Amino acid sequence: MPEYKLIIFDWDGTLMDSIARIVVSMQAAAHHCQLDIPTAIQVKDIIGLSLPKALAILFPLGSQGQLKAMLKQYKYQYVEGDNPPTPLFDNALSLLTALKDNNKLLAVATGKGRQGLQRVLSESDTEHFFHALRCADEMRSKPDPQMILSLLAELNVLPEHAVMIGDTHYDMQMAQAAGVDSIGITLGVHDRATLSRYQPKAIVDSLAELQPLLLPV
CATH class of the missing domain: 1.10.150 (DNA polymerase; domain 1)
Structure with missing residues (x-):
C-alpha cells in the first residue's frame, strides 16, 4: 500500500x-x-x-x-422526520484521531449539500479533523472528478499521494477519473463484487481494517 x-x-x-x-x-x-x-x-x-x-x-x-x-x-x-438514528460507524473517531495524529491531510467529498454536511459534522463533533470539504451543491456530482481535483489543488497534493475511500461505485469511478487510488468499504451501499469492478487498492468491511492500511507499522 x-x-x-x-x-x-x-x-x-x-x-x-x-x-x-x-x-x-x-x-x-x-x-x-x-x-x-x-x-x-x-x-x-x-x-x-x-x-x-x-x-x-x-x-x-x-x-x-x-x-x-x-x-x-x-x-x-x-x-x-421520525427516522432511524445516524451514528458514526464503529472506530470512526479512533481512525480519524490516529490519522490526524500522524499528520495526514483529511478531506470529505460527499453527495450531501453544504448545509447538510455542516449539520452532521457539528452533531458528530468531527469538523476539526478535516482540512477541506467538498459538497454536491457546490461542485459537479459524483462520479465527475471535480471534487477530488479541487481538493488536490487546494491542498497541493499530487494524485499519486491521495486516496478516495467510499462505499459506492460513484466513489470508485470518481477516483478513477481523477487519477487517484481508491479503497472500497462495504458498510454502506454497494457490495464487494460491485466495488471490485473499479480496481480499488483494497476493499474493507470495517473502519478498523482501514487503519493498518493507511498507517502501516
Missing part, C-alpha cells in the same frame, strides 16, 4: 451509518408529494449523487415543480 498524504472520505455509508435514514426520508417525501414511492434498493443506488441528479433518476416522469417540492420535502423529512 502506498503511503498516502491526503485521505478523502465519502460521508454517508462510509463514516456515518445514515443509509437507512436516507431511504426512509426519500420514501416519506415521495408519499407526501404523491409520487411513486421508490424501493429501498432504488434509493440506495442513488446515494452519493447530488440530490437534484438523484431525484431526476428516481422520478423520471416528475415535473420540475414536483422535483422542486421533493427536494424541499426530502430535506425536511431527513432533519425533522
Whole structure:
C-alpha cells in the first residue's frame, strides 16, 4: 500500500451509518408529494449523487415543480422526520484521531449539500479533523472528478499521494477519473463484487481494517 498524504472520505455509508435514514426520508417525501414511492434498493443506488441528479433518476416522469417540492420535502423529512438514528460507524473517531495524529491531510467529498454536511459534522463533533470539504451543491456530482481535483489543488497534493475511500461505485469511478487510488468499504451501499469492478487498492468491511492500511507499522 502506498503511503498516502491526503485521505478523502465519502460521508454517508462510509463514516456515518445514515443509509437507512436516507431511504426512509426519500420514501416519506415521495408519499407526501404523491409520487411513486421508490424501493429501498432504488434509493440506495442513488446515494452519493447530488440530490437534484438523484431525484431526476428516481422520478423520471416528475415535473420540475414536483422535483422542486421533493427536494424541499426530502430535506425536511431527513432533519425533522421520525427516522432511524445516524451514528458514526464503529472506530470512526479512533481512525480519524490516529490519522490526524500522524499528520495526514483529511478531506470529505460527499453527495450531501453544504448545509447538510455542516449539520452532521457539528452533531458528530468531527469538523476539526478535516482540512477541506467538498459538497454536491457546490461542485459537479459524483462520479465527475471535480471534487477530488479541487481538493488536490487546494491542498497541493499530487494524485499519486491521495486516496478516495467510499462505499459506492460513484466513489470508485470518481477516483478513477481523477487519477487517484481508491479503497472500497462495504458498510454502506454497494457490495464487494460491485466495488471490485473499479480496481480499488483494497476493499474493507470495517473502519478498523482501514487503519493498518493507511498507517502501516
